[in-house]
Amino acid sequence: MGSGGINNINIEVDIAGLKLKNPVMTASGTFGYGEEYSEFLDLNMLGAIVVKGLSITPRQGNPTPRIVETPAGMLNAIGLQNIGVRTFIEEKLPFLRHFKTPVIANFFGDSIDEYVQAAQELSSADGIHGLEMNISCPNKQAGWIVFGTDPVTMRQVVTAVRKATSLPLIVKLSPNVADISLMARIAEDSGADAVSLINTMTGMVIDIKKRRPVLANKTGGLSGPAIRPIAVRMVWEVYKAVKIPIIGMGGIMNTSDALEFLIAGARAVAIGTANFINPTATIEIIEGLEKFMIEERLSDINEIIGSLKTD
Amino acid sequence: MGSGGINNINIEVDIAGLKLKNPVMTASGTFGYGEEYSEFLDLNMLGAIVVKGLSITPRQGNPTPRIVETPAGMLNAIGLQNIGVRTFIEEKLPFLRHFKTPVIANFFGDSIDEYVQAAQELSSADGIHGLEMNISCPNKQAGWIVFGTDPVTMRQVVTAVRKATSLPLIVKLSPNVADISLMARIAEDSGADAVSLINTMTGMVIDIKKRRPVLANKTGGLSGPAIRPIAVRMVWEVYKAVKIPIIGMGGIMNTSDALEFLIAGARAVAIGTANFINPTATIEIIEGLEKFMIEERLSDINEIIGSLKTD
Amino acid sequence: MNRYFKAIVLENSVLNNHFRLLTIEAERIAIDARPNPVPGQFYMLQAGNTYDPLLKRPFSIFRYEDGLMSFLYRVRGKGTLLLSSLKKGDIIDVIGPLGNGYPEPEGDFIAVAGGIGIASLFPLLSKFKNRAYLFYGARNKQELVMIDEAKTFSKESFVATDDGSEGHRGTVTDLLKSFLNSSLITHHSSLIYACGPSPMLKELLHIVVGEKAKCYISLEEHMACGVGACIGCVVKTVSGYKRVCKEGPVFEIREIVWNNGVMK
Amino acid sequence: MNRYFKAIVLENSVLNNHFRLLTIEAERIAIDARPNPVPGQFYMLQAGNTYDPLLKRPFSIFRYEDGLMSFLYRVRGKGTLLLSSLKKGDIIDVIGPLGNGYPEPEGDFIAVAGGIGIASLFPLLSKFKNRAYLFYGARNKQELVMIDEAKTFSKESFVATDDGSEGHRGTVTDLLKSFLNSSLITHHSSLIYACGPSPMLKELLHIVVGEKAKCYISLEEHMACGVGACIGCVVKTVSGYKRVCKEGPVFEIREIVWNNGVMK
C-alpha cells in the first residue's frame, strides 16, 4: 500500500506541502476525533485524518432531532457541537499522535477573531499537520452573513487566518453559491494553500402531520450520494479556475465515485457520509484506486488527476 | 374532484389571477406538449399544464447522451430542444384547447429580445393562459452570464417581458444561487405575478473508464428526489421574502412530498421527474391531497399553504 | 475485534402482521474476531444495495447464541420494509454489537416493556432466568409479541393492554405502581430496566423520582453512524449532550433532562 | 387503453450466468384494457420501492401470450440487479407496450441478432415461423442464449462467436456478407431486421448501403420516460433528432446519421 507499494504504483500526493501516502482522507464531522473508527480500520493507512470542526470555545450544538434521512442523502444539523480547541489538544490529540497519518484540524468561528484565535492555538500544538477552515458559518459581527457565501467577508477571514498560521491552510468552500470558482479564486488570492469542496447543501424536511421541520434546527446540511453530481461539477469548475490543489468530497461512496472527483481535478478526496454506512469505506477506496490503476496500466495517480477529456 | 368536490373540500387556488381547480401542475419539459401523457390520464383533471420550454426559433438541442441517472435523481441536458413558438401555436395548441385545463407556456431566449418576442407571440395566441419564463439560460449578449443567477440581467429581462405581456407572468428561478430569496424579490419588483422554483441544479457525472463526462453536453440539470430537501428549503425562504404566489417543485414524487412544499409556502406544486416513473403521479397527488385534508379535518387548501410552524 | 461484517440470513419469519424475527449468522471469516453482545446492546443493519434508504438502522439484540443473532422488529418505513423482504441466503451488512447494555442485576429485578421495547429486554429475561418481575404493555393482545416466551423466563409477569384485550386495561406503569406499593420487594432497593415509548418512560420517572430505586432505560434516537462519530443521536443529560449510540442506549433515568414530557 | 399497470411476477429464472427470463402477468383489473405488443416494442420495467435506481428501464417484449409477458434480460447495473432479485408473487411497475415495432415482413426475411439483441427479434421469429434466415452472433457459446428455440423457428440459421466456441469464429456480419453474395434470395429485394451492438449495426450499413434491401434496426438509448415526453432518448436522423422511444426503437438503417461509427 502507499507510495511505491505493490506493482510500483505511486498514489502519493502533495497537498500544500503535506505529503499524503494516498489521496484518501476523512471528511470533517464524519469521523469524530479518529478514535471512534480506530477499531474498524488502521488509521495508519489513511492519507490524512480530518477531525470534527473545532471552535475556540466548546459548543453544545443543536437540540434533537439532528439528523434526518432523505433520498440518497441525509440532513444534519449537529450545530457544530465540539469540545473546543483546548480540550481537543489536551485529550484527543495525544491519541492521534500515535499514528503516522497527518492530522488536519477543521475549525470555525462566529467572528474573524474567533477564527484567528482557533488557528493560532491549533498551530502551536504538536501533532497537527494542517488546518481546514470551515467558512460555512454565519458571521456574527456582519449580521449573520455566511462567511463562505459573501466574497467580501470571505476575503477578510481567510486573509486574517493566513497571517495567523504557517501550517498548510485549506479553505473549505460552501456549495450554496452561484459561482464556486469565484469563491475558490478569492481563497487562493487570500493565501489559501488548498481548497476543499463541497461542504453540505442547505436543505429542509417537513413533518407533514405536525407541519414542522423535522430537524429542531429547521434546516440542515445535505450530504451523501444525492449531492455527488453537483460536487463533481463544482470540483471541475474550480479546477479550471485555480492553481492550488483541490480536495474533493460530496457523496463519495466507493472507488468509482472517488475517481470521478480525481478525474475532475481533485488531488485528494475526503470520505464523509460513506463512513456511517461502511466504516471501512476509506480503506476499500484506497485499495480500489490501486486496482484501477493496475487495470488501466497507470503508474502514477497524478496521471488521473484533472485528466477529464472534454473535447 | 376540484373545488367544492367531495366532502365540501376546497382545493382550488389562485395563481396570479389564474384559477386552478387544484394546486397540481406539470413541470415544464417533463410532460412534452401534453399529448404524450394524454393516454395515461385525463388532462382535464390537472390544475394546469405547463409545456416544454419554447423559443422564438426552433432548437435542435444537444447531442446524446442527454440523460444519466444519479442516486435518487437524474441529470438532463436536452439542450432546450423545441419546435419553436410558432409551430407550437399551430400544431400543438389546438390539441390542448380541447381541455378545460389552463395551459402555461414555458419559454426562454438567448437575449432579452428573444424573450420579448417569444412572450409577445405566445400572448397573442388563443388558448395560452399564463407564461412561465425560464431564466436559467445564458445571456448571449452579456457574455453568457446566466440570466437567472445575475441580479442585474435578471431585472432587465423580467422588466422587459413584463411590458410585453398582459398574461399572468411566472418567473422560474434557478437554484444555483447563494440567496434565492433575493432573486425572488427582484422578480417581484420587476413585475412578476408569481415565481416558480426550483429549476434543476447543475451537475456532472464522469465515465471513469473513458475519463469523459457521460453527457455530451458535459454538465446537466439535476432533478428528482435527490434535490427535494434543497427545494423545500428554498420555497420556505422565498415564502418569507415575497408576497406573490409560489409554485413549488423539485423531486415531488407523491402526496406527502407535495404537502411539504405547500406547507413551506407554495400555493401550487409542479410534478416533473415523477411523471417518468409514474405517469399518473399528478392524479394520485390530487386525490391524495383531498384524502389528507379529510384525515386532518381541513376544508380549504389555503389552511395548509405556508402553515409551517417554526416556533 | 471485528464489529463490521456481512452476515447470511437464516430466517426472516413473520410473527404477526406487525412483527418479524430475523436470524442471521456472520460469514465464517468474521466470526472468530467478533465480540459477543450483552443485553441492551444493538446492531446497525442494512438490507439491499441501494442508497435509498441510505443509512443503516439500529436494532436491539433479541437473541444471541453461538454466532447466531436474532432481531425482533416491526415494519415502520422504508428501511424495515426492505429488511422484511430479506430471504434465506441473502447477505446483509452489519455493524455491532454497539453501545452499552444494561448493567447486570445482582438479584431480582423489574423489567418494564412497552410494545417493541420487549426486543431490548428479552435477552435480559432469558439470561437471568426467573429473576424478573415482568411488566409488559401493548396496544392490544396481538401486539404482545413473544409474550409466552417472555413469561416463561420471568418470575412473575403483569400484562396490560390499551384496549383490555389481554390483562389489565390500561398502562403497565399503573400495574407497576400498585405492585411497588404492595410488594415484598422494598420500593427503595428495587432495580428497574425499561424500554418503551416516551410517555411510558416519563411515567416511570414519576414513579422512581425521590426513591432509591435505580431505573435503567433504553433510549431511541435517529442514528447515522451508530459508533459515536457523527454526534447526531444525542440526548440531553444532566452533564450535557450524550450520544445514545455510544454512552447509551441505556441510561439511568435521572441522568436524562426531560422537557414537557419529551427528552430534549 | 391502459399502458401503465402493475404486474405480478410469475417466474424469474436464471438461464445462465448472464441471462434471465422474467415472466409477468398484469393484475386482473388492468388486463382487459391493455393493448397487445407487436415484435420490436418494449416495456419500461421497475422493481422495488426505492428511488435508487430512480428510473424505469426499457426491455423488449420477448414473448407474449394471453396476457403473460416475458422479458429476456442481462444483469448489467443496479436496475437489472434489482430485477434479478424479483421472485414469484412480487409486484412490478410496468409501462407499455411502447414504441414502434418491426414492420411486418411479407415473405421471407433475414434476422441479425448480436448478443442480447435476440430478445427483440425473437417474437418476430416465433410469429413468422420458418420464414427467417437467422444470423446470431455472441461472444461465446454460453452467450448464445435461447439459440435452440430461435433455430427451431427459423428457416435456416447461421451462428458466429467471437471465440469460435460455436459456429463461425468471427462476426455474424461476415456470415451475412457471404450469404448475400451466394444466396438464392436476391441481394436487392432482401428484408433485414437487426438488433445488436453499434459496431454490428455499422457493419450492416456497409453491407446494405447502395442496395435496395430494406434494413430495420432496433436502437438503444438511455431513456427516462419511454413515452416521448422528455426528449432524452433521441438519435440523429436525416430529418433531425428523433425519439428512440416514440418514433423508434425501430428505424430503417439509412435514416440514421452515423458519425465515426457511432450514432450521433
Ligand SMILES: Cc1cc2nc3c(=O)[nH]c(=O)nc-3n(C[C@H](O)[C@H](O)[C@H](O)COP(=O)(O)OP(=O)(O)OC[C@H]3O[C@@H](n4cnc5c(N)ncnc54)[C@H](O)[C@@H]3O)c2cc1C
Ligand atoms: C438503540 C435502538 C434499538 C432499537 N431496537 C429496535 C428493535 O429491536 N426492533 C425494532 O423494531 N425497532 C428498534 N429500533 C427502532 C428502529 O431502529 C426503527 O424502527 C427503524 O430505524 C425504522 O426504520 P425505517 O426505515 O423502517 O423507518 P423510517 O422510514 O426511517 O421511519 C419510520 C418512523 O420511525 C421513526 N424512526 C426512524 N428511525 C428511528 C430511530 N432510530 N429511532 C426511533 N425512531 C425512528 C421515524 O421518525 C418515523 O416515524 C431501535 C432503535 C434504536 C435507536
Ligand SMILES: Cc1cc2nc3c(=O)[nH]c(=O)nc-3n(C[C@H](O)[C@H](O)[C@H](O)COP(=O)(O)OP(=O)(O)OC[C@H]3O[C@@H](n4cnc5c(N)ncnc54)[C@H](O)[C@@H]3O)c2cc1C
Ligand atoms: C428499446 C430498448 C430495449 C431493450 N431491450 C432489452 C432487453 O430485451 N433485454 C436486455 O437485457 N436489455 C435490453 N435493453 C437494455 C436495457 O434497458 C439496459 O441493459 C438496462 O437499462 C440497464 O439498466 P441497469 O440499471 O442494470 O444498468 P445501468 O447501471 O443503468 O447501466 C449499466 C450499463 O448499461 C448501459 N445502459 C443503461 N441504460 C441503457 C439503455 N437504456 N440503453 C442502453 N444501454 C444502457 C449503461 O450505459 C451502462 O454501461 C433495451 C434497451 C432499450 C433502449
Ligand SMILES: Cc1cc2nc3c(=O)[nH]c(=O)nc-3n(C[C@H](O)[C@H](O)[C@H](O)COP(=O)(O)O)c2cc1C
Ligand atoms: C454529520 C456531519 C457532520 C459534519 N460536520 C462538519 C464539520 O464539523 N465541519 C465541516 O467543515 N464539515 C462538516 N461536515 C461536512 C462534511 O465534512 C462533508 O463536507 C460533507 O458531508 C459532504 O461529504 P459527504 O457527502 O461525503 O458526507 C459534516 C457532515 C456530516 C454528515
Ligand SMILES: Cc1cc2nc3c(=O)[nH]c(=O)nc-3n(C[C@H](O)[C@H](O)[C@H](O)COP(=O)(O)O)c2cc1C
Ligand atoms: C428532462 C427535463 C427537461 C426539462 N426541461 C425544462 C424546460 O424546458 N424548461 C424549464 O423551465 N424547466 C425544465 N425542466 C425542469 C423541470 O421543469 C423542474 O423544474 C425540475 O425538473 C425539478 O422538478 P422535478 O425534480 O420534479 O423534476 C426540465 C426537467 C427535466 C427533467
Ligand code: FES
Ligand atoms: S449515531 Fe452517530 S454519534 Fe450516535
Ligand code: FES
Ligand atoms: S425516453 Fe423520454 S422521450 Fe424517449
